[in-house]
Amino acid sequence: MQSRYYTIHEHPQGLPSKDLFALETRELAPLEDGEIRVRNAWLSVDPYMRGRMDGVTTYIEPFTLGEPLEGAAVGEVIESRDGRFKQGDKVRHMAGWRDVAQLPADQAEPLPEFDVPEQAYLGVLGMPGTTAWVGLNVIANMQKGDNVLVSAAGGAVGSLAVQLAKANGGTVVGIAGDPKKLEWLESQGVTAVSYRGKSAAELSAALKDACPEGFDVYYENVGGDCLEAALNNLRVGARIAVCGMIARYNDDAPAAGPGNLAMILIRRARMQGFIVFDHWEHHTDFINEFGPRVASGEIDYQETVHEGLESLPDAFLGLFSGSNQGKMLVKL
Amino acid sequence: MQSRYYTIHEHPQGLPSKDLFALETRELAPLEDGEIRVRNAWLSVDPYMRGRMDGVTTYIEPFTLGEPLEGAAVGEVIESRDGRFKQGDKVRHMAGWRDVAQLPADQAEPLPEFDVPEQAYLGVLGMPGTTAWVGLNVIANMQKGDNVLVSAAGGAVGSLAVQLAKANGGTVVGIAGDPKKLEWLESQGVTAVSYRGKSAAELSAALKDACPEGFDVYYENVGGDCLEAALNNLRVGARIAVCGMIARYNDDAPAAGPGNLAMILIRRARMQGFIVFDHWEHHTDFINEFGPRVASGEIDYQETVHEGLESLPDAFLGLFSGSNQGKMLVKL
Structure with a gap:
């Protein structure tokens, strides 16, 4: 099975141009024990990703040139060789910037069961x-x-x-x-x-x-x-x-x-x-307090949605001109 | 009895010149109940005083033009109309920038009894x-x-x-x-x-x-x-x-x-x-820990001493060229 993903081949100076982002295709290796394959449905773009393009370690490792970029994503398990997940499970993970992701199961988490759209776990509940x-x-x-x-x-x-x-x-x-x-x-x-x-x-x-x-x-x-x-x-x-x-x-x-x-x-x-x-231990407190308020409609969260993998660079670059209202997302 | 004191008649721009500081003399009012009169022996000059010369309230009230400047001082009570102090007592107070101070007794504090020179209470123990x-x-x-x-x-x-x-x-x-x-x-x-x-x-x-x-x-x-x-x-x-x-x-x-x-x-x-x-509640902890270490000579504190009331402006201005080693003091 093939995966289409974005990568960069050089470290940008200043505001990147769209040309920086190369959409490439690779054949996925056979699934190994402990791994899952996920068809991503929603990809997140976030300002902090700009820092990872500079090639220097700040508070997070830089992206590796030529390798798939990373970011939060939500998708559905299409194949599993791990007892924790079965086909059809919805998961959140960090192997974004691509359509099909293959990753160790311990790097994915099941979506909580609040009555909210799945992409909420990339924004208001993410x-x-x-x-x-x-x-x-x-x-x-x-x-x-x-x-x-x-x-x-x-x-x-x-x-x-x-x-x-x-x-x-x-x-x-x-x-x-x-x-x-x-x-x-x-x-x-x-x-x-x-x-x-x-x-x-x-x-x-x-x-x-x-x-x-x-x-x-x-x-x-x-x-x-x-x-x-x-x-x-x-x-x-x-x-x-x-x-x-x-x-x-x-x-x-x-x-x-x-x-x-x-x-x-x-x-x-x-x-x-x-x-x-550094403070992820509060995520449970947060989601227990916030999940019901989001599900009830009390919290007014907004999303700016770009459609299709091809729109990913525009979505990302739009963050720096403030073109998003609320969470910027790409729907696949 | 007369008091010689420094005042300023305008708010300085930039680094003040010596001319800013006027040495003036006034006759002290008769001592009232609850007041003490102190012959200052040591005057403190500190960088924060520059901020008080600007005429705007920052974290401390500005100096009043034409009135005596203020600052920490150590001296000896020469007259008292308050039961807490008698003639000869050594005190620390904030009516500095002058030779003789007259102030409410509750604005003075007796010097602690560590075996240190009295001016230490303006610096290392102040x-x-x-x-x-x-x-x-x-x-x-x-x-x-x-x-x-x-x-x-x-x-x-x-x-x-x-x-x-x-x-x-x-x-x-x-x-x-x-x-x-x-x-x-x-x-x-x-x-x-x-x-x-x-x-x-x-x-x-x-x-x-x-x-x-x-x-x-x-x-x-x-x-x-x-x-x-x-x-x-x-x-x-x-x-x-x-x-x-x-x-x-x-x-x-x-x-x-x-x-x-x-x-x-x-x-x-x-x-x-x-x-x-804002944190003066720690002063007691501090002095109990630090007083014995200063008295024993373990703490190597330094002083830069100017002599005489006339040297006060030079001492103060010297703070901004770094001419002091350790605490800058004026000895009267």
Whole structure:
């Protein structure tokens, strides 16, 4: 049986072009004991994958040139040589960026049984959802009544973070660019602030208008001007959970950082970077709390779906222009 | 009785000149019930005082133009109308920048009875010592065996932080500029790295040479290039205690920050600003642990002493050129 997969043959500089991604085909080896073969139905694209294309180890190993790229995927077992899975089982695993995956069974997990569409386990009930939950509850230690600021608030993680924060009773402000995202934020009772066309100083002033008493928590997905503006609007004792800095992922050279880092001192703030995989022990807590709320429709999650394996590079690159509302997915 | 005191009549821009400081004289009001009069023997000058000259509230109220400046001082009670103090008692209080102070008795504290010179309560056993202790133990949660980096390592706080860190068994590296400071650091078993004449990238490389496996703790007193170089040399899970950013205190306009802030994410590091006064409940723990070690000579603290009230502005301004080794003091 053949597998069609994406690979890259060089490390990109700056924002990759579509040409970087080569769609190739290989014959799969015969299935060995302990392995399963999965027909992928949904593939995830996520900003962190850009870092894996650089060829240097950061918090995760780089992709290997010429080998299939990797990422979260959901699919159906079509052949199994492991007692844990049988044909027809739905699984989540990391052998994405391809149509048919072959992998050790212990690298796949069965989908939980909430009444939700299967692709929800790549977004609202997957890594992005867990990331939002861990960032707010574990890293930022969000408390009842806290004022919370979220950047990239219309994205896969941010759109869940604002809803989790909203349940806590304080003022929640979301930064986004796309008008549809801003509209969606307002529909959630979140004060929406656009970063478009604003300098860091102007964004800072807009945040002050939106929440004059300042923020106890900043959920950071962006970096750059968003961070600078947020630093000017911290309350004493604020916590910043650094989940991502997407504004910087395609920089050729390091851009200067915010000139107001001393606000960390003046406001006695704490800023902490985290990777959700370091805190995966909370995934069960998260899914037990969040699964029923998603199944009941209480959580308003959104998806941007591209169709077909050929659309994968566009879906991935769209993350950096903010073309996704909620989770960016590819349906096969 | 008269008091000679320093005041400022305008808010300085950038590094103040000596002209900023006016030495004035006023007649003290008759002593009221509950007040004491103190002849100051030692005055403290500290970098944080620069922030109080700007006329804006940061983490501490600004100085009032035309009124006596304030700061830590040690002196002897010469008159008391409060049962807690009698003539001849030695006290520490915040009515510095003057020769004779008059203040409510509840704003003074008797000096502890360790066998140390009285000015030690302005440095090694005062605010700077407590700051070093709180930053390492409370904010950075220093653990046995941690590799620790300290900037401004020859200063009042840094020179104590390196000795506290050294007792923990890991590699301790201190950044300083002055050759005498570097020599003193080496005499303490601390690897000394000079920042002078080095770009951020060169300083980063020098830190890597000094401690190839990277730092678990960075005790930050400086900001600017020191922070950028430190960020490149963090271990996973590192903690940065931000005590000060003296490199920025005299900036006219905000200078750009480090371009590598994403290291906070990559190394899952935590960076936290703190003000020692928020953690003063640890002062007793600190002094009980540190007092006997200072009295026995185990702690090698240093002082740079200027003589006479007239030398106060030079002493203060010297802090920003790094002319002090250890605690900068004025002896009256």
